[in-house]
Amino acid sequence: MSERDTVAVVGLGLIGGSIARDLAARGVRVAGFDADTAALDAAYADGIIADRLERSLAGLAGATTVILAVPVSATPEVLQAAAKHLGNATLVTDVGSTKRSALAAAISLGLGRSFVGSHPMAGDHRSGWSASRTGLFSGAPTYLCATPSTRAEALVRARELWMSLGARPVVIDADAHDERVAFTSHMPHALSAALALALSRAKIGGDGVGPGGRDMLRIAGSSPDMWTAILADNADEILSAVAALRVELERFEQALSQHDARSLHGLFSEAQAWTLKAHVDIRT
Amino acid sequence: MSERDTVAVVGLGLIGGSIARDLAARGVRVAGFDADTAALDAAYADGIIADRLERSLAGLAGATTVILAVPVSATPEVLQAAAKHLGNATLVTDVGSTKRSALAAAISLGLGRSFVGSHPMAGDHRSGWSASRTGLFSGAPTYLCATPSTRAEALVRARELWMSLGARPVVIDADAHDERVAFTSHMPHALSAALALALSRAKIGGDGVGPGGRDMLRIAGSSPDMWTAILADNADEILSAVAALRVELERFEQALSQHDARSLHGLFSEAQAWTLKAHVDIRT
Numbered sequence: 001m002s003e004r005d006t007v008a009v010v011g012l013g014l015i016g017g018s019i020a021r022d023l024a025a026r027g028v029r030v031a032g033f034d035a036d037t038a039a040l041d042a043a044y045a046d047g048i049i050a051d052r053l054e055r056s057l058a059g060l061a062g063a064t065t066v067i068l069a070v071p072v073s074a075t076p077e078v079l080q081a082a083a084k085h086l087g088n089a090t091l092v093t094d095v096g097s098t099k100r101s102a103l104a105a106a107i108s109l110g111l112g113r114s115f116v117g118s119h120p121m122a123g124d125h126r127s128g129w130s131a132s133r134t135g136l137f138s139g140a141p142t143y144l145c146a147t148p149s150t151r152a153e154a155l156v157r158a159r160e161l162w163m164s165l166g167a168r169p170v171v172i173d174a175d176a177h178d179e180r181v182a183f184t185s186h187m188p189h190a191l192s193a194a195l196a197l198a199l200s201r202a203k204i205g206g207d208g209v210g211p212g213g214r215d216m217l218r219i220a221g222s223s224p225d226m227w228t229a230i231l232a233d234n235a236d237e238i239l240s241a242v243a244a245l246r247v248e249l250e251r252f253e254q255a256l257s258q259h260d261a262r263s264l265h266g267l268f269s270e271a272q273a274w275t276l277k278a279h280v281d282i283r284t
Numbered sequence: 285m286s287e288r289d290t291v292a293v294v295g296l297g298l299i300g301g302s303i304a305r306d307l308a309a310r311g312v313r314v315a316g317f318d319a320d321t322a323a324l325d326a327a328y329a330d331g332i333i334a335d336r337l338e339r340s341l342a343g344l345a346g347a348t349t350v351i352l353a354v355p356v357s358a359t360p361e362v363l364q365a366a367a368k369h370l371g372n373a374t375l376v377t378d379v380g381s382t383k384r385s386a387l388a389a390a391i392s393l394g395l396g397r398s399f400v401g402s403h404p405m406a407g408d409h410r411s412g413w414s415a416s417r418t419g420l421f422s423g424a425p426t427y428l429c430a431t432p433s434t435r436a437e438a439l440v441r442a443r444e445l446w447m448s449l450g451a452r453p454v455v456i457d458a459d460a461h462d463e464r465v466a467f468t469s470h471m472p473h474a475l476s477a478a479l480a481l482a483l484s485r486a487k488i489g490g491d492g493v494g495p496g497g498r499d500m501l502r503i504a505g506s507s508p509d510m511w512t513a514i515l516a517d518n519a520d521e522i523l524s525a526v527a528a529l530r531v532e533l534e535r536f537e538q539a540l541s542q543h544d545a546r547s548l549h550g551l552f553s554e555a556q557a558w559t560l561k562a563h564v565d566i567r568t
Contacts, residue, residue, distance in 0.1 A: 121494030125559075141492040170492060183486055184493045188479060188500040193555035194532035195472060200554065202467050202528060206562020208425040208454060209468045210405030212503040216472040219496040221559035224552035231548050235540045242537055244486060246530075248478035253526055256519045264515050268508035270484065271477035275409075275505035278490020 006031060008053065008063035010078060012043050014123050015095045016069025017132025022165050024048045025134055031059055039129035060085040065093075065161065067118075072096040073229035076105035083109045091157040093118045097181060098233045099145040099174040107147050116158040117145035117174060119181070120167055125221040138166035143181075145174040182237035187245060189219050189227055190238065196220035290315060292337065292347035294362060296327050298407050299379045300353025301416025306449050308332045309418055315343055323413035344369040349377075349445060351402075356380040357513035360389035367393045375441040377402045381465060382517045383429040383458040391431050400442040401429035401458060403465070404451055409505040422450035427465075429458040466521035471529060473503050473511055474522065480504035 005028060009020045012034040020030045020043060032049035034040040043049040053059040060066055060082055066089045070078050075094050079102075086092055092114045094102045099117040106115035122140035124131075142162045146155050155171070162169045172180075196217055209217065231238055248267075255263035289312060293304045296318040304314045304327060316333035318324040327333040337343040344350055344366055350373045354362050359378050363386075370376055376398045378386045383401040390399035406424035408415075426446045430439050439455070446453045456464075480501055493501065515522055532551075539547035 183483055183488055184497045188497050190536045193552055194529055196555040196558045197532040198528040199467055200558040204467055211408060213468045213472050215499045215502050218499050220555045224549050224556055227552050228545050228549040232545045235543055239540050244482040245478055248481040252474045252478060256523050259519055261512050261516045265508050265512040268477055268511050271480040271504045272508055274480045274484040275501060
């Protein structure tokens with residue numbers, strides 16, 4: 001992004017708000033919208049948003065880059081409302097955790113040429129403008145998914161956008177993306193929530209949970225709205241990932257029920273080996 | 285602990301080494317032993333250990349407090365080797381993640397009066413002297429389990445020991461301890477390892493794993509030796525905990541396969557509610 005660009009960010013939550021903050025810090029003029037008037041006003045009062053867009057989104061007509069940072073379930077609807085105002089946009093992108101449905105919505109609205117789906121692997125269990133902050137995307141792998149008709153200029157601009165935010169763009173096919181993040185993000189979120197539910201049902205409180213358990217439970221605190229939408233949108237891939245997890249869990253159960261220390265050691269060793277190999281990303 | 289006490293630490297890994305560092309920093313004279321001569325020499329060269337004990341552990345006779353910080357599977361054997369030298373010890377304790385078997389070993393060796401089982405909820409996926417550090421136990425919940433014949437003086441001294449390290453002692457029955465940590469620590473470790481195995485089998489590397497996945501995978505990097513011993517020693521309780529987890533996981537699977545967003549939302553909301561309620565301990 002250069003200072004000549006006008007970027008519009010629709011949705012000023014953790015992700016959209018953090019994008020706006022980083023862009024504003026770099027001197028980019030940012031127009032913004034949020035359905036929560038208090039969040040929109042706060043972003044304006046903080047000097048992050050130079051222009052507040054109206055609910056009609058007509059103001060998007062002045063933007064060269066448009067970023068939709070709304071929940072996955074709202075993206076098609078917001079894209080539809082925005083579509084007729086996107087004539088000047090070189091790049092239209094979203095930030096959702098699923099990409100197949102976002103691309104399908106863009107294509108069906110005739111936005112395939114300017115659309116690139118984005119998915120930054122950043123954020124935490126918090127949400128909303130109050131959780132947004134500068135530097136959120138520093139070093140974050142960020143998936144970019146093009147439609148069959150995405151223009152090269154749009155993809156170049158998407159890469160530049162994320163690199164300017166400190167992220168590491170990775171271009172990937174939308175199907176491959178949705179399959180992959182089902183394993184690396186969506187199923188683990190369900191797992192963390194399932195762990196919290198198991199503790200809750202066993203009448204165990206948070207007191208006495210150690211650092212390992214704490215890590216496993218952190219993302220169970222994530223927004224139910226956001227994660228319901230993501231799981232519903234990627235249900236089949238997530239079911240496959242849960243099935244794969246169950247296979248491994250059953251190996252532990254079998255070894256435990258047979259008091260088979262050798263098998264347990266083999267499982268832990270294999271898991272540790274994968275984790276050590278993956279250590280550039282995991283051990284931070 | 286006062287400066288008049290002599291404390292012996294057998295096993296100078298992450299936990300034992302960190303205890304020795306904190307005690308030495310407070311002016312307590314620490315005698316130490318580790319089967320790894322390099323670790324023992326390093327601890328001595330660093331000035332943390334004032335006396336290196338021999339493999340016979342005869343030097344324990346001079347200690348008023350004896351701390352065994354060896355793997356769970358080695359505790360009975362080391363206790364047995366130490367037993368005949370423990371006549372001067374007011375407190376004998378261990379630091380293992382299971383407590384029933386440690387207490388049973390102490391009782392069978394006639395050490396019930398001076399023994400208190402300890403389990404600090406501290407540490408991470410690393411191990412060994414090189415991973416040890418001061419301040420590891422700051423704020424850490426630390427379970428203390430007395431035998432039926434533990435003298436009050438031993439329990440008081442155990443509390444004082446852990447409080448002097450900055451920990452928060454919690455006295456609990458050994459059975460209740462083993463059941464509880466199966467849910468809060470042991471099963472979650474198996475879960476993290478199972479997740480790593482599922483990713484490994486799906487040919488997914490660490491690249492592109494986001495912050496949530498990273499949290500869920502960190503403890504999969506833990507020592508296979510250590511965790512095999514813990515799981516083998518608490519197999520039945522862990523099997524119950526895994527079964528409880530599977531019940532919750534199946535609720536997610538059912539909701540996903542029926543594309544039932546309402547149920548998914550209910551599950552995530554319940555999980556978040558537990559996590560928020562537990563937030564004093566979880567959200568750090």
